[in-house]
Amino acid sequence: MKVERSAINPRRDQDYPEWYQQVIKAADLAEISSIRGCMVIKPWGYAIWENMQRILNGMLKKSGHKNAYFPLFIPLRFFEKEAEHVEGFAKECAIVTHSRLQPDGKGHLIPASPLEEPLVVRPTSETIIGESFANWVKSYRDLPLKINQWANVVRWEMRTRLFLRTTEFLWQEGHTVHSSPEEAMQETRDMLEVYRVFAEGYMAMPVICGKKSNSERFPGAVDTYCIEAMMQDKKALQAGTSHFLGQNFAKASGIKFVNREGTEEYGWTTSWGVTTRLIGGLIMTHSDDDGLVLPPKLAPIHAVILPIFTEPDRSIVLQYCNELKQELEGNVSSFSDISIEIDDRDLRGGEKFWSHVKRGVPIVIEVGMRDVGANSVCFSRRDAVRSGKQTCDRNTFVGTFRSLLDDIQAILFERARQYRDTNKVSIDSEAEFFAHFREFGGFAVAHWSGDSAIEDRIKKELGVTIRCLPLEGGEEGICPFSGKKSKQRAIWAKSY
Amino acid sequence: MKVERSAINPRRDQDYPEWYQQVIKAADLAEISSIRGCMVIKPWGYAIWENMQRILNGMLKKSGHKNAYFPLFIPLRFFEKEAEHVEGFAKECAIVTHSRLQPDGKGHLIPASPLEEPLVVRPTSETIIGESFANWVKSYRDLPLKINQWANVVRWEMRTRLFLRTTEFLWQEGHTVHSSPEEAMQETRDMLEVYRVFAEGYMAMPVICGKKSNSERFPGAVDTYCIEAMMQDKKALQAGTSHFLGQNFAKASGIKFVNREGTEEYGWTTSWGVTTRLIGGLIMTHSDDDGLVLPPKLAPIHAVILPIFTEPDRSIVLQYCNELKQELEGNVSSFSDISIEIDDRDLRGGEKFWSHVKRGVPIVIEVGMRDVGANSVCFSRRDAVRSGKQTCDRNTFVGTFRSLLDDIQAILFERARQYRDTNKVSIDSEAEFFAHFREFGGFAVAHWSGDSAIEDRIKKELGVTIRCLPLEGGEEGICPFSGKKSKQRAIWAKSY
Numbered sequence: 001m002k003v004e005r006s007a008i009n010p011r012r013d014q015d016y017p018e019w020y021q022q023v024i025k026a027a028d029l030a031e032i033s034s035i036r037g038c039m040v041i042k043p044w045g046y047a048i049w050e051n052m053q054r055i056l057n058g059m060l061k062k063s064g065h066k067n068a069y070f071p072l073f074i075p076l077r078f079f080e081k082e083a084e085h086v087e088g089f090a091k092e093c094a095i096v097t098h099s100r101l102q103p104d105g106k107g108h109l110i111p112a113s114p115l116e117e118p119l120v121v122r123p124t125s126e127t128i129i130g131e132s133f134a135n136w137v138k139s140y141r142d143l144p145l146k147i148n149q150w151a152n153v154v155r156w157e158m159r160t161r162l163f164l165r166t167t168e169f170l171w172q173e174g175h176t177v178h179s180s181p182e183e184a185m186q187e188t189r190d191m192l193e194v195y196r197v198f199a200e201g202y203m204a205m206p207v208i209c210g211k212k213s214n215s216e217r218f219p220g221a222v223d224t225y226c227i228e229a230m231m232q233d234k235k236a237l238q239a240g241t242s243h244f245l246g247q248n249f250a251k252a253s254g255i256k257f258v259n260r261e262g263t264e265e266y267g268w269t270t271s272w273g274v275t276t277r278l279i280g281g282l283i284m285t286h287s288d289d290d291g292l293v294l295p296p297k298l299a300p301i302h303a304v305i306l307p308i309f310t311e312p313d314r315s316i317v318l319q320y321c322n323e324l325k326q327e328l329e330g331n332v333s334s335f336s337d338i339s340i341e342i343d344d345r346d347l348r349g350g351e352k353f354w355s356h357v358k359r360g361v362p363i364v365i366e367v368g369m370r371d372v373g374a375n376s377v378c379f380s381r382r383d384a385v386r387s388g389k390q391t392c393d394r395n396t397f398v399g400t401f402r403s404l405l406d407d408i409q410a411i412l413f414e415r416a417r418q419y420r421d422t423n424k425v426s427i428d429s430e431a432e433f434f435a436h437f438r439e440f441g442g443f444a445v446a447h448w449s450g451d452s453a454i455e456d457r458i459k460k461e462l463g464v465t466i467r468c469l470p471l472e473g474g475e476e477g478i479c480p481f482s483g484k485k486s487k488q489r490a491i492w493a494k495s496y
Numbered sequence: 497m498k499v500e501r502s503a504i505n506p507r508r509d510q511d512y513p514e515w516y517q518q519v520i521k522a523a524d525l526a527e528i529s530s531i532r533g534c535m536v537i538k539p540w541g542y543a544i545w546e547n548m549q550r551i552l553n554g555m556l557k558k559s560g561h562k563n564a565y566f567p568l569f570i571p572l573r574f575f576e577k578e579a580e581h582v583e584g585f586a587k588e589c590a591i592v593t594h595s596r597l598q599p600d601g602k603g604h605l606i607p608a609s610p611l612e613e614p615l616v617v618r619p620t621s622e623t624i625i626g627e628s629f630a631n632w633v634k635s636y637r638d639l640p641l642k643i644n645q646w647a648n649v650v651r652w653e654m655r656t657r658l659f660l661r662t663t664e665f666l667w668q669e670g671h672t673v674h675s676s677p678e679e680a681m682q683e684t685r686d687m688l689e690v691y692r693v694f695a696e697g698y699m700a701m702p703v704i705c706g707k708k709s710n711s712e713r714f715p716g717a718v719d720t721y722c723i724e725a726m727m728q729d730k731k732a733l734q735a736g737t738s739h740f741l742g743q744n745f746a747k748a749s750g751i752k753f754v755n756r757e758g759t760e761e762y763g764w765t766t767s768w769g770v771t772t773r774l775i776g777g778l779i780m781t782h783s784d785d786d787g788l789v790l791p792p793k794l795a796p797i798h799a800v801i802l803p804i805f806t807e808p809d810r811s812i813v814l815q816y817c818n819e820l821k822q823e824l825e826g827n828v829s830s831f832s833d834i835s836i837e838i839d840d841r842d843l844r845g846g847e848k849f850w851s852h853v854k855r856g857v858p859i860v861i862e863v864g865m866r867d868v869g870a871n872s873v874c875f876s877r878r879d880a881v882r883s884g885k886q887t888c889d890r891n892t893f894v895g896t897f898r899s900l901l902d903d904i905q906a907i908l909f910e911r912a913r914q915y916r917d918t919n920k921v922s923i924d925s926e927a928e929f930f931a932h933f934r935e936f937g938g939f940a941v942a943h944w945s946g947d948s949a950i951e952d953r954i955k956k957e958l959g960v961t962i963r964c965l966p967l968e969g970g971e972e973g974i975c976p977f978s979g980k981k982s983k984q985r986a987i988w989a990k991s992y
Contacts, residue, residue, distance in 0.1 A: 033628070034574075035615065038567035040628050043643070046564050066539035067546065071531045072617075072648055072664050073590070076597075078530075080605060090597040094569070095607040096617065097593045099652040101572075101586040109576060111591040111614050118607050119531065121568075121592065121617070132529070132536050147539070152568055152648065156595040168568050 004386070006289035007358055016233040021162070023283055027292040027359040030162050030279075037160035037167030041276070044359055045163075047300035048279055049170065053150065055202055055297075056172060056274070059194050065146045065174060070129050072152075073119035078127040081252035085126065088219020092156040094121040094167075121154040126220065126245070126271055129175045130253025137177055137267060139258045144187070145177040163280030164237075164496050171275035177255055177267040181246065184268035185223075188244040191272040192225045195240035203278065204295040204413035205229050205285045206420050207239060208443075208491055210468025215452050218271075222246035228467045228491060230420040231284035234441040236467045236493035239281050242272035280496075285416050292360030293382055295412050296405040303328065303363035303379075303401075304341045304356045308349060313369050318344065320372045324365070327398045357385050362408050383408050383415075426489070430480045433492070437462045443493045447486035449479035457481075458492070467491045500882070502785035503854055512729040517658070519779055522854040523788035526658050526775075533656035533663030537772070540855055541659075543796035544775055545666065549646065551698055551793075552668060552770070555690050561642045561670060566625050568648075569615035574623040577748035581622065584715020588652040590617040590663075617650040622716065622741070622767055625671045626749025633673055633763060635754045640683070641673040659776030660733075660992050667771035673751055673763040677742065680764035681719075684740040687768040688721045691736035699774065700791040700909035701725050701781045702916050703735060704939075704987055706964025711948050714767075718742035724963045724987060726916040727780035730937040732963045732989035735777050738768035776992075781912050788856030789878055791908050792901040799824065799859035799875075799897075800837045800852045804845060809865050814840065816868045820861070823894045853881050858904050879904050879911075922985070926976045929988070933958045939989045943982035945975035953977075954988070963987045 029045030096119040098111035178184040207227035221243040250266040286293040309317040325340040377397040423442030474488040525541030592615040594607035674680040703723035713720045717739040746762040782789040805813040821836040873893040919938030970984040
């Protein structure tokens with residue numbers, strides 16, 4: 001059997017982390033910058049982020065959230081207000097201490113004009129937004145207050161990796177205030193559901209919704225909920241979190257309201273966010289040894305048309321391509337902004353074809369004089385690029401293009417779901433659990449007594465943590481690590 | 497004659513700067529934060545910015561620009577590379593010097609882990625983007641490179657004012673590389689034209705396109721072009737700038753390409769940007785003594801419907817309002833996202849009506865049982881709110897709603913243009929020039945020899961500067977300040 005050369009080297013099974021870097025490079029999504037741990041998001045990567053933003057923004061507005069913008073800088077005194085919060089972030093903050101540069105007399109510049117109070121570059125905005133909310137909220141009539149912000153945040157991470165963990169990243173952060181714990185908890189869960197729908201419906205990335213154990217909770221939260229996905233190396237990726245903050249941050253910031261009975265009480269708050277990390281999840285869920293694979297609903301371009309001609313036929317072939325582009329863009333209604341690109345660069349055919357495969361364009365169409373003569377379309381699907389090209393009557397192709405994209409979207413989700421489910425096993429003994437992670441990896445679904453000492457031990461011995469306590473599947477049982485009673489099974493895995 | 501009370505106090509003619517603050521407060525657009533010079537952009541203000549972004553983003557993509565994202569932090573060594581540039585920004589930079597906080601032993605936190613090299617929070621991104629461009633550009637085939645970034649930037653301003661001048665602001669910054677000075681200059685001028693079309697066509701804010709004198713040039717640029725608008729206090733507002741950077745930044749960052757002849761040369765670059773300052777311009781161009789006035793093309797909501805009923809008629813009136821909302825939203829095709837709000841809050845009618853006037857909603861519709869019976873609509877136009885309400889047959893109103901919005905848009909532009917032109921006078925003697933600024937203010941269109949000593953003197957004596965050398969109207973003449981020859985007239989004004 002002939003082994004075909006893959007477009008990406010190394011392959012996933014050879015060196016997964018390096019394969020990940022090479023997929024990003026081949027698709028021209030992003031690159032490391034000269035600033036420690038910061039990335040440059042290149043146009044193709046940013047176009048995917050813009051699609052994610054557009055869709056999520058629509059979902060957030062539909063659920064009654066309004067966008068606003070709060071300062072990048074947090075005065076130290078705000079940051080200190082919530083003890084667990086500052087404890088959680090103090091070790092990884094960029095601190096602004098000066099407001100001017102002045103010559104050092106040796107031809108260089110040095111910081112000057114020290115600030116009276118240092119400013120923290122926001123790692124998250126609970127404390128600065130809380131300051132505003134305390135002024136905005138007076139009465140129960142002002143509630144619920146449901147605000148979202150699209151912004152950059154900075155966490156001084158020690159080990160960084162493109163999209164997955166960078167010093168600066170982009171995200172949306174939602175912040176809400178409610179008049180009761182029930183309503184705030186409902187919001188926390190509703191937003192988790194928004195993230196699930198986005199991950200599964202648009203990213204085609206199946207997720208498990210659950211609650212974090214106390215050790216993995218957001219610093220300052222009462223409860224943290226999350227969506228967890230499985231990457232192709234069987235590790236878990238936390239893809240979004242939604243926090244029920246109780247009255248912790250309301251007390252820290254002084255968010256108080258007069259209730260219907262005329263009594264003043266603290267508000268109940270939530271916060272929730274997803275980041276450019278989602279692009280890392282997208283890459284690792286679908287990409288293969290030939291590069292990036294994009295679900296059509298997030299692809300910046302749905303199909304690329306490659307005209308193939310010798311010079312005398314140039315205008316005939318290009319006209320056919322232009323007509324086809326217009327027919328396809330006009331015909332596809334369920335994808336709001338269908339986008340077809342004609343690539344007539346002067347490049348070798350094979351090189352050109354594979355450049356689009358590597359950057360994940362769902363459909364690559366080739367049009368030559370033979371197609372013009374037969375009124376046909378020769379195309380290749382990114383989800384099955386090694387299965388070869390198909391030829392189709394032009395009108396049929398145009399008429400079924402939408403269902404072709406739907407089909408690719410569905411297949412990507414189904415493939416990822418099968419992979420996840422195949423690598424998710426129920427385990428009932430400690431020996432089996434250890435063997436599972438030493439030999440296979442993946443998700444282990446195992447009972448747990450709730451004792452954090454068990455989490456610590458397993459993290460130390462196996463590098464495995466509880467990813468979440470799933471919202472579904474709550475039958476009681478026995479913790480295999482302690483023999484004690486367990487309320488429900490947890491998802492255990494290595495993670496990013 | 498009865499003097500009506502204005503909704504905003506003080507009025508424009510009483511205290512213009514305070515009126516500006518009060519309009520922002522009454523429309524709930526933004527507020528000062530606890531962080532020196534930083535603002536919080538509230539939902540109504542941010543919704544205007546989102547509309548600006550959506551429209552401008554579409555214009556930039558249509559002209560072949562792609563969005564990307566570059567790091568927030570600039571290492572000092574990059575920043576130092578362009579001498580004029582660093583000179584221009586060194587005095588107003590936020591500098592990150594530490595990456596951690598640690599307890600001071602007295603219950604507070606202090607910065608720890610000093611960085612080896614301080615980082616500048618970007619005041620503009622030429623130097624950091626240049627670092628990437630130097631890697632991306634190899635050959636003439638890579639050019640032109642046309643990139644845009646939507647981002648936050650920080651300039652440590654001494655005197656700040658909401659939207660007009662804030663320590664942190666939001667903007668778009670375009671950065672391009674070209675293979676010839678002619679092409680780079682064309683890009684500089686093309687982008688200025690995009691800004692003019694946006695300002696006049698969407699903001700309904702007339703602008704003068706021109707070139708800055710050397711003293712007002714962007715630090716490091718060869719030439720800076722700008723659009724200048726007149727506010728209602730007759731001061732000028734620089735609303736957007738487009739810079740021809742020559743090879744200055746290409747040399748500083750090492751952006752080189754191999755040309756068609758096989759020779760390596762430095763690229764020719766441009767940069768251009770508009771900021772949240774545009775919202776300040778929007779406010780000061782159209783608003784009146786009753787608050788914000790929004791041009792329909794940028795209004796987040798085009799009309800608000802106020803149902804007026806006594807309890808038994810509630811459902812009848814609300815049904816009429818809902819039908820009307822649907823008819824209006826479905827009917828208006830030239831405004832892509834027409835948005836109608838029904839405000840059924842339990843508030844006094846007058847208070848509710850004026851709340852929408854103050855926040856600038858173009859049309860306020862009131863619907864009571866009488867309108868339901870007559871199948872009519874009673875409405876008031878924001879551009880003529882003191883002229884009273886009009887009643888109109890429902891079908892006619894729905895059928896002409898689009899032209900009603902177009903009409904308001906056109907009237908706002910025309911009003912602003914007339915105001916600007918009335919307060920723009922040609923002046924040919926120094927005495928007249930001084931009298932003009934001491935007695936009236938506005939734009940003076942006067943010749944100038946090109947000598948920057950004249951600019952300095954006039955700035956010192958009158959607080960007046962050259963806003964631009966207009967692109968149109970270049971007849972030669974005599975400089976009234978020096979008696980020397982002048983190539984063209986300049987626009988002189990006090991400015992923000």
